[in-house]
Amino acid sequence: MSTTRDIAVLGVGMHPWGKWGRNFVEYGVKAARDALADAGVRWRDVQFVSGAATIRNGYPGQVAGATFAQALGWQGAQVNTSYAACASGSQALAAARSKILSGECEVALVVGADTTPKGFLKPQPGDRPDDPDWVRFRIGITNPTYFALYARRRMALYGDTPDDFARVKIKNAEHGAENPNARYRKKFSAADVAASPMVADPLRLMDICATSDGGAAIVVSSLTYAKKIGKGNAPRIRAISTVTPTFASALVEMPDIATDSAVAAPPQSFRAALPKKAYEEAAVDPKDVSVAEVYDLSTALELDWIEDLQLCARGEAASLLRSGATKVGGRIPVNPSGGLACFGEAVPAQALAQVCELTWQLRGQAGSRQVANAKVGITANQGLFGHGSSVIVTC
Incomplete structure (x- = not known):
């Protein structure tokens, strides 16, 4: 099988789901730090931070990549924020994968976190008759x-x-x-x-799921970088x-x-x-x-x-x-x-x-x-x- 489009999953981390009522950044930072520790990668070595946006948490949620980079400590990494509703995390992961496969970076951190209101989710204000x-x-x-x-x-x-x-x-x-x-x-x-x-x-x-607070993070890299740090056998994202x-x-x-x-x-x-x-x-x-x-x-x-x-x-x-x-x-x-x-x-x-x-x-x-x-x-x-x-x- 070809591996030219594969990237390695070096580390993963989560903040437990619940109804904690705290700032979403706290959940994302906890998940990110756990993912970095799991990967054995220092935060200062991360070259790209890809955040999944939350539209319920004001401007910081809309620029989640920069929000998480700031919370972890500015160190010069490039940032990205992706929004795709429930697929936001995958879009953020896809952005990191593209950066890696293009050769623009070797190792990236992808983070998503949310604080949600009680009850079922409802659309944000504004008329969108084409939606x-x-x-x-x-x-x-x-x-x-x-x-x-x-x-x-x-x-x-x-x-x-x-x-x-x-x-x-x-x-x-x-x-x-x-x-x-x-x-x-x-x-x-x-x-x-x-x-x-x-x-x-x-x-x-x-039969219906609730709304929750929580966070998840993934550290991904090129296969070359994974081998360099002794993780050549790490799981791979194939598609x-x-x-x-x-x-x-x-x-x-x-x-x-x-x-x-x-x-x-x-x-x-x-x-x-x-x-x-x-x-x-x-x-x-x-x-x-x-x-x-x-x-x-x-x-x-x-x-x-x-x-x-x-x-x-x-x-x-x-x-x-x-x-x-x-x-x-x-x-x-x-x-x-x-x-x-x-x-x-x-x-x-x-x-x-x-x-x-x-x-x-x-x-x-x-x-x-x-x-x-x-x-x-x-x-x-x-x-x-x-x-x-x-x-x-x-x-």
């Missing part, structure tokens, strides 16, 4: 309703049930109970899920996909409000295009994937992602789940970290946290949630207004 996500919020389709439409579509097309959605929560809670960085470390039963309030039929409160929807799918990405149950499959989703591009770039086949970290804003959405990643055929994700294949110990573990079900949304840190988990898994450092013989990991997430990402990490 389909702004439009859906304007007509009353909030995130829970949006994901309930996806869930309803699965029920109509494939016969999935609320019990299947509950199984996703139960599985991820079991994984997250073993993760010291997770906000929610409690196992749940089907009865617990069924007893939680209905938010947007068929999704109950436990980063941040494709946008095509014209047609941009119109149909909002799930059909009226779903024809006779249709064999939903319209081609731009979510499916994200991993497709990553697989092509990394020269990796879906059957090679050992572990996946996907964007489970709702339990039903995880099932869509399993199919979008081609880990099973369209319409078969619920069967795969029921078989136990997506649990740690199963054939293809999904969200061994616990996913957003156990973490909640700390938006600019989410995509980076996924890569942190894959790094620990590929190093064999995930403890009791370790996936046996993990060699290839993939991430997937979707953000507002055509943003999304998929990252492939190998060892």
Whole structure:
């Protein structure tokens, strides 16, 4: 396999997710220092700082790269800030990768952190009639309703049930109970899920992730630099996909409000295009994937992602789940970290946290949630207004 576009993951770090109510910079700095220590790289040797923006924390959040560089101590590094909603972390990582592959720097630090309000996230002020996500919020389709439409579509097309959605929560809670960085470390039963309030039929409160505070950071480098510091065997980022929807799918990405149950499959989703591009770039086949970290804003959405990643055929994700294949110990573990079900949304840190988990898994450092013989990991997430990402990490 070609390694000309690979970069090394030297170190990863996180600030535990929670509802701490402190400045987001504190979370990012903690994650960054942990990542630097994990990498064995001195802060003064970092040549590029790539920050994932948060739009909820004023100007410092909008220039996150410079904010984190200042907080760590100005030392002359170049800075960048990327915003792509829930894919902001991946975009920031992609910027660092481009700097490294272009030869402009050897080692970079990527950081994302957020402090979020209580309740579900809402769009920022201002009219954006060309933004389909702004439009859906304007007509009353909030995130829970949006994901309930996806869930309803699965029920109509494939016969999935609320019990299947509950199984996703139960599985991820079991994984997250073993993760010291997770906000929610409690196992749940089907009865617990069924007893939680209905938010947007068929999704109950436990089917939908919360908003959280937290941070994640990654130190990446050229393969030459990794070898120079004795980390030639570090996990490698093989691909980063941040494709946008095509014209047609941009119109149909909002799930059909009226779903024809006779249709064999939903319209081609731009979510499916994200991993497709990553697989092509990394020269990796879906059957090679050992572990996946996907964007489970709702339990039903995880099932869509399993199919979008081609880990099973369209319409078969619920069967795969029921078989136990997506649990740690199963054939293809999904969200061994616990996913957003156990973490909640700390938006600019989410995509980076996924890569942190894959790094620990590929190093064999995930403890009791370790996936046996993990060699290839993939991430997937979707953000507002055509943003999304998929990252492939190998060892």
